[in-house]
Amino acid sequence: MFDSLADRLQSVFKKIRGHGRLDEKSIQEGLREVRLALLEADVNFKVVKDFVDRVRERAMGQDVLGSLTPGQQVVKIVHDEMVDLLGGEHLGLQLQGKPPVVIMLVGLQGSGKTTTAAKLALHLRRVKRSPYLVPADVYRPAAIDQLHKLASQLDVPAFASTAQMRPVDICLQARDEAIREGLDVLLVDTAGRLHIDELLMEELVAVKQAMNPQEILFVADAMTGQDAVNVAVKFDELLDLSGIVLTKMEGDARGGAALSIKSVTGKPIKFVGMGEKVSDLEAFHPDRVASRILGMGDILSLIEKAQGxxxxxxxxxxxxxxxxxxxxxxxxxxxxxxxxxxxxxxxxxxxxxxxxxxxxxxxxxxxxxxxxxxxxxxxxxxxxxxxxxxxxxxxxxxxxxxxxxxxxxxxxxxxxxxxxxxxxxxxxxxxxxxxxxxxxxxxxxxxxxxxxxxxxxxxxxxxxxxxxxxxxxxxxxxxxxxxxxx
Missing domain, CATH: 1.10.260.30 (Signal recognition particle, SRP54 subunit, M-domain)
Structure with a gap:
């Protein structure tokens, strides 16, 4: 992810670091290239404008222009601002409260909700929780079967729902079953549509009211760029999202959705999907992602992968x-x-x-x-x-x-x-x-x-x-x- 943007920005900062001294003109030229790089990466234009303005304001200060290493100072400013742009700090799942904790996955059809539900089940099991998968998408013919197959692969229990049941009934019965079996996290895979419609949103609101979920995660296809951001805003208006999961990030070299969605919606990115395997889910750490984009590496993620x-x-x-x-x-x-x-x-x-x-x-x-x-x-x-x-x-x-x-x-x-x-x-x-x-x-x-x-x-x-x-x-x-x- 972010390959194109990373290459472009690293090239810009190589030039900036090459200057012995920086003046207002050289900073303006560098920031112009940064702005173009972000726009080409499909970052929301308002987000780009605010980002560049903040960097310019800090970079024009005497602490930078009078520094012995002004190029390094500018890179640090861009890094800090990019961390803020991406969300500031990593926010994990909120799993407090009386079990079973309910996590509701919402989004359009084809965004990867069903696979993400299985990925989250694996993640929860690794942190010593007992997940229960709940197939509540009764409209897509293969959705229930797909989630049951994934549950079987992971050896995780899944509720035996059918296409003839109402989504709210499925969720209520699944919660009762989870209490009987001592399972402490419900992962509800809800229905999607090819576009937002009134019936879909009414159904999701009904499920929310019946289940009172601790987390409502919007699952978005990162490959759709700014469309994913616009859809997230509409879902948030009705459901009050708690976080976002971006899927298919391994195929998105630009990363515009990831760089825009927190600023536009105000909701943190909690996870990113990096492949089709159930193990291909990464916790989203804004500071680590910013370091990757600016060519500083991400040694902590590498160590976590190796330890796993x-x-x-x-x-x-x-x-x-x-x-x-x-x-x-x-x-x-x-x-x-x-x-x-x-x-x-x-x-x-x-x-x-x-x-x-x-x-x-x-x-x-x-x-x-x-x-x-x-x-x-x-x-x-x-x-x-x-x-x-x-x-x-x-x-x-x-x-x-x-x-x-x-x-x-x-x-x-x-x-x-x-x-x-x-x-x-x-x-x-x-x-x-x-x-x-x-x-x-x-x-x-x-x-x-x-x-x-x-x-x-x-x-x-x-x-x-x-x-x-x-x-x-x-x-x-x-x-x-x-x-x-x-």
């Missing part, structure tokens, strides 16, 4: 293996699977301060997702004994593995050679300790990332991957020899 997918005991056991040079292909395969859970390498680089330039340098290089899949296929084609002791791999075994995984023998050789080099490197890196063996050498305050994650200057790509490509060392040597002969 990496078991502490397993990481410590793996560290001991690395230190004793017992790290084998079974362990390597496990680490690759963990990395996949964290997302793409490109996505992780965005979160690490100072790694934005490296991401651009990688350019057209194959991202490791496909390469990791090919390496896993090679490892899967080995026997358990071979995975635990790669030195057993002779010519016949390599040929068998190559055929079984659909690659060439040279690819198997490259994996084994790179793995051997990685073993040596990891042993050196873990000699000083560090969770999971991968220390972050230059993080804020010496902070280290959980097992399997490196930091700036220390990010380790899977075996066979480098920022120069995926060729094996042997192939590179052959190419150099050919050039010399010519």
């Amino acid at each position: 997918s990496i078991d502490q005991d397993e990481a410590e056991a793996l560290q001991k293996k690395m230190q004793k040079a017992e790290f084998n292909l079974e362990d390597f395969r496990t680490q690759m699977r963990r990395l996949r859970k964290l997302g793409s390498l490109e996505g992780m680089l965005k979160l690490i301060p100072g790694m934005g330039d490296l991401r651009k340098q990688l350019g057209e290089m194959k991202m490791p997702e496909k390469e990791m899949g090919r390496m896993e296929a090679i490892i899967n084609s080995m026997t358990p004994t071979e995975r635990k002791n790669p030195k057993l791999m002779n010519a016949n075994r390599k040929l068998r593995v190559a055929k079984g995984s659909g690659v060439k023998v040279q690819d198997v050789n490259a994996l084994l050679k790179n793995f051997e080099q990685m073993q040596k490197m990891m042993k050196k890196m873990t000699s000083g300790g560090g969770l999971g063996g991968m220390k972050m050498p230059s993080g804020p305050g010496g902070m280290s990332l959980p097992g399997g994650m490196g930091g700036p200057g220390g990010l380790t790509l899977p075996a066979g991957m480098s920022k120069h490509g995926t060729k094996s060392a042997t192939k590179k040597k052959k190419e150099r020899r050919k050039k010399k002969r010519r």
Whole structure:
């Protein structure tokens, strides 16, 4: 998300920081580009005007113009104002009160309410709550079935509603059922329409009056830009929303809705959907998002992702293996699977301060997702004994593995050679300790990332991957020899 805006703003601030001294003219020119960048990102024009005016007022002060580092001061002002624009501070779900707490999801059809209900159920279970999914959309034929399937995948209970029932009756009966079963949070998936109409809003008001929900979350498709903001205003007028969930943020490189919706509605963004999987839901932290947009990284979100997918005991056991040079292909395969859970390498680089330039340098290089899949296929084609002791791999075994995984023998050789080099490197890196063996050498305050994650200057790509490509060392040597002969 925000890729286009982030690239544009980072380019603007690079120019501003390049000035030894700033004057009124250079600040005005910089802010003009900031305004254009925000407008191109589909941010509401009134929001852009107010934002730029506030930045200009602060940037024209003597504290900035007389500073030894005026460029840095301007960037800090923009960061602070952007945090305010996005909501100031993270506001989580309000779950106080007598159980079951009711969370009502509202929005237009196709905005992602049903999937968001399941995502929130998973989130609530992770914070030790007992969610109960309530399918109250009786108009869309597949809505009830979809929510029941998602509930089954998550092993979360769902109320057995039918399309013949009234939405208010469904909610009341579900609440009684939740009380009997000791479930403490009701997630009500309400009906939507292709557009706002009187019948829809009357029904939602009736459900609100019957259930008295602690949270009414408006679910909006971020890809619709300012339309999502305008619809949120209309829903808020009738229902008094408590917060907003923006879906499909992974496909919205501009981010205009996210940057406008808090200022226009006054309601905080609480979560953003970053994909179709039920695990692809992130709490919305305005300060972290502002840092991402301005190229400052988001190390806290990266750590939270890693902690969510990496078991502490397993990481410590793996560290001991690395230190004793017992790290084998079974362990390597496990680490690759963990990395996949964290997302793409490109996505992780965005979160690490100072790694934005490296991401651009990688350019057209194959991202490791496909390469990791090919390496896993090679490892899967080995026997358990071979995975635990790669030195057993002779010519016949390599040929068998190559055929079984659909690659060439040279690819198997490259994996084994790179793995051997990685073993040596990891042993050196873990000699000083560090969770999971991968220390972050230059993080804020010496902070280290959980097992399997490196930091700036220390990010380790899977075996066979480098920022120069995926060729094996042997192939590179052959190419150099050919050039010399010519």
